[in-house]
Amino acid sequence: xxxxxxxxxxxxxxxxxxxxxxxxxxxxxxxxxxxxxxxxxxxxxxxxxxxxxxxxxxxxxxxxxxxxxxxxxxxxxxxxxxxxxxxxxxxxxxxxxxxxxxxxxxxxxxxxxxxxxxxxxxxxxxxxxxxxxxxxxxxxxxxxxxxxxxxxxxxxxxxxxxxxxxxxxxxxxxxxxxxxxxxxxxxxxxxxxxxxxxxxxxxxxxxxxxxxxxxxxxx
Numbered sequence: 001x002x003x004x005x006x007x008x009x010x011x012x013x014x015x016x017x018x019x020x021x022x023x024x025x026x027x028x029x030x031x032x033x034x035x036x037x038x039x040x041x042x043x044x045x046x047x048x049x050x051x052x053x054x055x056x057x058x059x060x061x062x063x064x065x066x067x068x069x070x071x072x073x074x075x076x077x078x079x080x081x082x083x084x085x086x087x088x089x090x091x092x093x094x095x096x097x098x099x100x101x102x103x104x105x106x107x108x109x110x111x112x113x114x115x116x117x118x119x120x121x122x123x124x125x126x127x128x129x130x131x132x133x134x135x136x137x138x139x140x141x142x143x144x145x146x147x148x149x150x151x152x153x154x155x156x157x158x159x160x161x162x163x164x165x166x167x168x169x170x171x172x173x174x175x176x177x178x179x180x181x182x183x184x185x186x187x188x189x190x191x192x193x194x195x196x197x198x199x200x201x202x203x204x205x206x207x208x209x210x211x212x213x214x215x216x217x218x219x
Contacts, residue, residue, distance in 0.1 A: 011058035026054040083111040084124035095137035136188040144218035153211035163209040
């Protein structure tokens, strides 16, 4: 338990949370972490569900440690700050009718501060930059905007914006809502574009690429 408590303490410091605040956010009462500390030398049985909820509050993975990188990350230092390079892919996400992309290639990269990425739980090894095409997500996303996709976030959180491959193989960007695991609702921010739905086999044929976590507006 010492290893887990050490990770909890580091995460508490980064978040600026007290034991009681983090415990209350995780399980609704302030004594969870206090109870873990009391068990350090005693009962070694811990409530896994409570640990899971605490990990979510503290932005830790279930193994209780900082998010792990699973691929190559290219880093540099600018003005004594650490930056990670996020690759820019030569492909377009349609905010409207689908954009068909053939073989895609890298089109350089942009550098983001490592601290900024960590604070948002973004793994630079599992993120990429794509360009938006069309106006259906305006004013949130405009034609030509650059967006960052977090490829780890593929579980639908209703009303969030996702990049996905539609049933016809086209790459698109929309707000997605999962209704009773039976229907996917595709919503545009631009009211002139109609809402779409996917049901049954069509819903299952959609492939979520990841959640949009950052954008840069093209002037």
